[in-house]
Amino acid sequence: MSALPKIRIRGLTKSFGSKTVLDGIDLDVEAGTSFVVIGGSGSGKSVLLRCILGLITPDSGTIEIDGENVLTATPARRIALIEQIGMLFQNAALFDSMSVADNIMFGLRAKGRGKAHRLTKAQAREQAGDILKQVGLDPTVGALAPSELSGGMQKRVGLARAIAGTPNILFFDEPTTGLDPIMGAVIDGLIVDCVKRLGSTAIAITHDMASAQRIGDQAAMLYHGKLVWKGLASELMNSGNAMVDQFTHGRKDGPIGMELRK
Amino acid sequence: MNFILDPVAAIGRAFLGIVRKAGALALFALAGLSHLLRPPFYWGVFFNSLIEIAFYSLPVVALTAIFSGGVIALQSYAGFAQYHVQSAIAGIVVLAVVRELGPVLAGLMVAGRVGAAMSAEIGTMRVTDQIDALRTLSTDPMKYLVTPRLLAGTLALPFLVLVADILGVLGGFTVSVSKLGFDPQNYIIATFNALKPLDVIVGLSKAAVFGFIISLMGCYHGYTSRGGAEGVGSATTAAVVAASILLLAFDYLLTDLFFAS
Ligand SMILES: Nc1ncnc2c1ncn2[C@@H]1O[C@H](COP(=O)(O)OP(=O)(O)OP(=O)(O)O)[C@@H](O)[C@H]1O
Ligand SMILES: [Mg+2]
Numbered sequence: 001m002s003a004l005p006k007i008r009i010r011g012l013t014k015s016f017g018s019k020t021v022l023d024g025i026d027l028d029v030e031a032g033t034s035f036v037v038i039g040g041s042g043s044g045k046s047v048l049l050r051c052i053l054g055l056i057t058p059d060s061g062t063i064e065i066d067g068e069n070v071l072t073a074t075p076a077r078r079i080a081l082i083e084q085i086g087m088l089f090q091n092a093a094l095f096d097s098m099s100v101a102d103n104i105m106f107g108l109r110a111k112g113r114g115k116a117h118r119l120t121k122a123q124a125r126e127q128a129g130d131i132l133k134q135v136g137l138d139p140t141v142g143a144l145a146p147s148e149l150s151g152g153m154q155k156r157v158g159l160a161r162a163i164a165g166t167p168n169i170l171f172f173d174e175p176t177t178g179l180d181p182i183m184g185a186v187i188d189g190l191i192v193d194c195v196k197r198l199g200s201t202a203i204a205i206t207h208d209m210a211s212a213q214r215i216g217d218q219a220a221m222l223y224h225g226k227l228v229w230k231g232l233a234s235e236l237m238n239s240g241n242a243m244v245d246q247f248t249h250g251r252k253d254g255p256i257g258m259e260l261r262k
Numbered sequence: 263m264n265f266i267l268d269p270v271a272a273i274g275r276a277f278l279g280i281v282r283k284a285g286a287l288a289l290f291a292l293a294g295l296s297h298l299l300r301p302p303f304y305w306g307v308f309f310n311s312l313i314e315i316a317f318y319s320l321p322v323v324a325l326t327a328i329f330s331g332g333v334i335a336l337q338s339y340a341g342f343a344q345y346h347v348q349s350a351i352a353g354i355v356v357l358a359v360v361r362e363l364g365p366v367l368a369g370l371m372v373a374g375r376v377g378a379a380m381s382a383e384i385g386t387m388r389v390t391d392q393i394d395a396l397r398t399l400s401t402d403p404m405k406y407l408v409t410p411r412l413l414a415g416t417l418a419l420p421f422l423v424l425v426a427d428i429l430g431v432l433g434g435f436t437v438s439v440s441k442l443g444f445d446p447q448n449y450i451i452a453t454f455n456a457l458k459p460l461d462v463i464v465g466l467s468k469a470a471v472f473g474f475i476i477s478l479m480g481c482y483h484g485y486t487s488r489g490g491a492e493g494v495g496s497a498t499t500a501a502v503v504a505a506s507i508l509l510l511a512f513d514y515l516l517t518d519l520f521f522a523s
Contacts, residue, residue: 055394079400087398093391097383110399161399 004067006031006169006201007052012061013225014047021047022058023225029218034195034202036216036233038209038247040256043222045205046090049171052203054082065169086167090174090205092158094146100157101142104128107164131160136186151178159187163194170194172204176211188214209248212236221247223256290408290482297402297409304410311414315376315473316421322375323368327426330363331355331433339442351442352449353456355434360457360465361521364426365419366513369472372419373479373505380411380480381501385487385494393485408481412474419473420466427465464520471516472509479505 005028012025021044029035039045050056052063054070063070065081073081086107094103105124108131119127129139135156146154155178162170175191176184188211195202195215206212212219216233221244229241236248246254297303338354384407387393396403431453438444479501487497 050394053394053398055397082398083400085398087395089391089395091391093395095392095395096386096390106401107399110401165399 003031005029005064006066007203008062008064008067009052010062010064012048012051012058012063014044014051014056014058020225022051025061025222025225025227027220027227029201029203031201032195032199033217034191034204034215036212036219036236037203037205037222038207038212038219038236038244039222040247044225045222046173048222049087049173049203049205053085053087053171054078084168085171086162086165086169087171088155088158088162088173088175090177092146092154094154094157094161096146098146099142100132100144100146100149101125101128103146103157104131104142104160104164107161110165128160128164131164132157134163134190135160136183152180152183155179156183156187159190163190166198166200168200170200170202172202172206174205174207176206176208181210184208184211185214191215209236286486287478287482290485291412291478293404294408294412294478294481297405298413300405302405304406307406308410308414311411311477312418314379315372315414315477316418319368319372319375319418319422320425322371323422323426324429326367326371327359327364327430328433328436330367331359331430331435332437334358334363334430335434335437335442339438349448349452351438351444352434352452355438356431356453356457357461359430359434360427360461362465362513362517364423364430365465365468365472366510368422368426368469369419369476369509369513370506372422372473373476373509374502376415377476377480377501377505378498380477381484381487381498382494384408384481384484385497386484388485388487389490389494403485408485411477411481415473415477415480416470417473419469419476423466423469427462460520464516468513468516471512475508475512476505479508 007027007029009025009027012022012027013020014022025048027035037045037048047056051058052065052070058071061071065084068077068081070078070081094100095106098106105128108119108124108127125142128142132139132142137153137156137160141149141153141157146157149157155175159172159175162172170191172191176187179187191202191204192215194200202215204212204215206215213233213236216236218230219233219236220227220230221241222228223243229239229244231239236244239245239248242255245251246256334355335351338351342350342354384393387407393403393407396406435446435449435453438449439446483497483501483504484494487493
């Protein structure tokens, strides 16, 4: 018998006006594994993560973290559950009124786990430098403002900020988009490392199949608000599912038509 | 029938819209204030906003006050000279400045500067997911962004108005002495004779209310902005317009409250 999944989602639905974005999502993510979600642009992948994070309130369904329903928990419990999650936003969402180092230190200090929140300013600054190195950036980058970075660099700083507090759960919204292939591989390695070394549980959204296979244990494809396929990430390229095949191989023709997206 | 009912319905809708907006605003203000009572308080953000509002608004507020004081002196001299009551001018200047011009002009200047800056900053944070990012970093965005700014605005404006009061009177004094040929000593004595402590207290209390309104409008419109850069732009405009109008409305109400009797 397998243990309780870290994240368990049942029947999650969310509509914006008349547009149904999530239509009955069921999802289990086992503790200490990483789950990759693929799917077309606008298919609702980011909305899914935002629902789990409590940034969007779903219309119905349950979201359980460690067996506790986030949506019906008391506000204090909900915050405690959600605080376990570190998030890399699709656009990095760095605080642009702060330097890069301050962004990472914000991540270090914000999460109340371990001794991180009791760090002195100097210790935090040093750790921020170490984390910058981990994501392939020179510690001197810490002095820059986010607006002075390239898109790929911002992404890496966003990743650094998300992992700084060593959260139990990590969400990555397209972690390698905008990175060159080598840096993409480095970041994938880092994500795998976080999951394996820290024992974190991860959900990653990606359009990058190489990356999906490197970081994912399990995988699923989101299409028209439903998870149309679930399986092992290693099977992505030969899943036997026509939609996944078309998507992963980037074919123009197949069951996913070129309908105009609403 | 429709040509009668449609306008009525439109007025009704507009009225309901205003009520809804006022309710949302009141809830927002309460939420922001309630964090004052619950630690932590973000002192860093507070001091930054305080410096941004109080210190960096000093030049505009100072210039506005000096010229307004001078203009009042000139205008009342032109009006009063024929009745040989020039001595009243010092009193007119100090009362006009301390009761009305100081708070209102400083308030409007700060509304333009700070209201716009706050809503642009917070609005940009909203549309670039930075506010959501705060939440994922265990930081309540209301507590972090709004509460310190509300407090900073409320405290900064009385300080600015005090400066405006002094410089406004100085402006009137300079014009009266150098241009209208008044005796400096008599002017100063007349100024202090005309001024009552209550005038200063009421002026500064008004300023605190104005400061709160300005910060509230800046934060609210920024926090609730939607739709990319354009949304932030209109939020900024809305913040300044709403702050200016509310400020004048509250000026009337407070004046009525304190001086009508
Ligand atoms: N706050 C919102 N209000 C209204 N509609 C929204 C909102 N957020 C997302 N949507 C809609 O939900 C749909 C899914 O958006 P989402 O951002 O989840 O796409 P995605 O799968 O992450 O796409 P991409 O790969 O391009 O990032 C889109 O059609 C979008 O217009
Ligand atoms: Mg997305």
